[in-house]
Amino acid sequence: MPTSELMPIGVFARRCGLTASALRFYADSGLLPPAETDPSSGYRYYHTGQLERADLLRRLRGIAMPLATVERVLGAAPDEAARLVDEHAARIAGEAADTLRRAAALRTALGAAVPGTPIAALKGPVLADAVEQVLTATAHEPGLPVLAGLRLEAGPEGVSLIATDRYRLSVRTLTPTEPADRAWAGTLHGDDLRAALGEVRRSTLVRLEATPHGVRLRMAGRSDRLCRQLPGEFPDHRPVLASLGGPTTRATVAKGPFLRALEDHPGERLALRVADGGVSVLPADGTGSGVRLPAAVTGEELCVRFGLTTLHPAVSTALGPDVMLDLRGPDRPVTLRSADGGDLTTLAMPVPPLPDS
Template sequence: MPNSELMPIGVFAQRSGLTSSALRFYADSGLLPPAEVDPVTGYRYYDADQLARATALRQLREIAMPLAAVESVLDAEAEEAARLLDEHVAKIVGDAAAALQKAGVIKSVLGANVPSLLIATLKGPVLADAVERVLTATAHEPGMAVLAGLHIEASHEAITLTATDRYRLSTRTLVPPEPPAQTWAGTVNGDDLRAAVAEVRRSARVRIEAVPHGIWLRMPEREDRHCRLLSEDFPDHRLMFASLGEATTRATVSKDLLLRALEEHPGERIALHVGDHGVNVRSADDEHPGIPLPATVTGEDLQIRFEMTTLYPAVSTAIGPDVMLDLRGYDRPVTIRSADRGDLTTLAMPVKFDHSA
C-alpha cells in the first residue's frame, strides 16, 4: 500500500499545474518519475517534495524549452541553470526578431505592385552617425512601442530624425544633396535601424524609400535593408518645442570637461549651479564638493538638478567641442546643442525639487 503522505496523480496534478497525462509523459521520459507505483493497480503517487521540480518543469515548458534542455536546467546548480535559461531566452528573442524582420520584408514584397516613394538620398556615414546619436533617446517601455522608434520627417528642404524616451528628446536635421521631392513622415522601428547601421555606415550613398509598412535602405553593392514602421502616433514634439519659451540662462561649456565632471561625480543625481563664475557640477544633496568648470554664462544664476542617466547621454551625443545649455528655470526642459552647429538638439528634463529649500 502507498504511504498515506503521498499524493495520487490527480491531486499532484492540481497542485503542480500539470495535467495527469503530462505527468505520465514526464514520468515515462524520466524527468519526473513518481515516488511510488502500486504494483497491483499501477496507480502513481507523488511526494510533496516533488512539487518544486514539477512546477519548475511546467514553467520551463511554458517558455518552449526542449525536453533535453529542461532536464539539464533541472539537474544543474543554480548558476549553471541561470546561464542555460539566459541562452534559451536569447535564442527565442533572436528568433522572434528575425521572424518579425522577415515578415516585414514579406509584406513589402506582397505589396511590390505599390510603387515606393523616394524619401531622400544621403551619405551613408552621415546617416549612420545621425541615427546612432538620436537613437540614444529611445526606450523600450511596455505598451509604448513608439518610444523605441525613430520618427523620420521629410520636408522639401531636409530630413529630420527625432526620438524620445519621455525624459529626453533628441532631434537632428540632415540636408540631402538633392531636397526631397515630396513630404513624408513615419516612425521606424529603432531595433531594425540599429541592426542596419553597420551596413549603412559602409555605404557611400543610401536611398531611403518608403513602402507600405516600412522603409527600404537601398545601398549599392550591399544588401538592402528593410525597417518596419510602427503604427502608434509619435508624440507631438513640435508642440513641445513651440511651448518651451525663451531661455533665461545660457551657458557654453567644454563638452569634454563637462563629461569628465559627470563621470567623476559619485552620485546618481547631480546639480548644475550656473552663474557668473561658470558651471559647478555638484551633488544634488550638496553633500559632496562641487567641480567648477569654466563657462561663458549669460542671464540669471540658476541651480538645476538632473538624473545622471538623463544628462550624461544628452551631453555625450552633442556634436563639437563645446555644448550650449539653454535653461528656462529649475523645473523646465533644458536644450542641449552644439555651440557652433544647430543640426542636433536634445531636450533634457530636470528633476523637480523644492526650489525654496
C-alpha cells in the same frame, strides 16, 4: 513525511504556476516526480519543498529551453547552471537575429514590385549617424509602439528625425543632397532602422522612397531595405519646442569630462548645480562636493535633478567637443546642443527633488 507538508496535484499546480497536465508530463519525464503516489488511486501528492524546483522548471521552459537542457540545469551547480542558461539565451538570440534578417530580406523582395514615391536623397554616413543619435531617445512601452520608432518628416526645409521616450526628445534635421520631392511624414520601426545602419553607413547616397507600408532605402550596389511604418499617432513635438521659452541659465561644458563625471556617479539620480564658472555633478539631494567641471556660465545659479539614464544619453549623443545646456528652472526641460554648431537638439526632463532635500 508529515502529511501537512503534502498537497494534491491541483493545489501544487496553483502554487507553482504549472498546470496539472504539465506536472504529469514532467513526472513521467523524470524531471519532477511526485513526493508520494497513492497506490490504490494513483493520485499524486507533492511536497512543499518541491515548489522551488517546480518554479525553476517553469521559468526554464518559459524561455523555450529543451527538456534535455532543463534536466542538465536542474542537476548542475549554480555556476554551471548559469552558463547553460547563457548558452541557451545566446543561441535563441542568434536564431532570432537570423530570422529577422531573413524576414527583412523577404519583406524587401515582396515589396520590390510595389512602386515607391521618391522622398529625398541623403548621404549615407550622415543619415546613419543621425539615426543612431536620435534612436537613443526611443523606448519600448506596451501600448505605445510609436515610442520605439523614429519619426521621419520630409519637406522643403529638410528631413527631420524625431524620437521621444517622454523623458527625452531628440530632433535632428538633415539637408538632403537632392531636394525633397514631396512632403512625407511617418513613424518608422526603430529595429528596422538599426538593422539597416551598417549598409546605410557604407553607402555614399541613400534614396528614400515612400511605400504604402513604410520607407524603402535604396542604396547603389546594395540590397534595398524596407523600414516598416508603425501605427499610432506620434507625440507632436512642435508645441513642446514652441512653449520652451528662453533659458534663464546657459552653460557650456566640455563633453568628455562631463560624460566621465556622469559615468562615475554612483546613484540613479543626480543633481546638476550650475553656478558662475562651473557645472557640478552632485548627489541627488544636492549636497556634498561632487565633481565640479569648469564651464562658461551666464544667468542665475540653478540646481536641476535628473535620472542618470535620461541625462547620460542626451550628453553622449551631442555633437562636437563641448555641450551647451539651456536651463529654465528646476522643473523645466533642459535643452542640450553642440556648442559649436550641429543640428541635433535634445530635451531632457528633470525629476522632482527628493523629500526633504
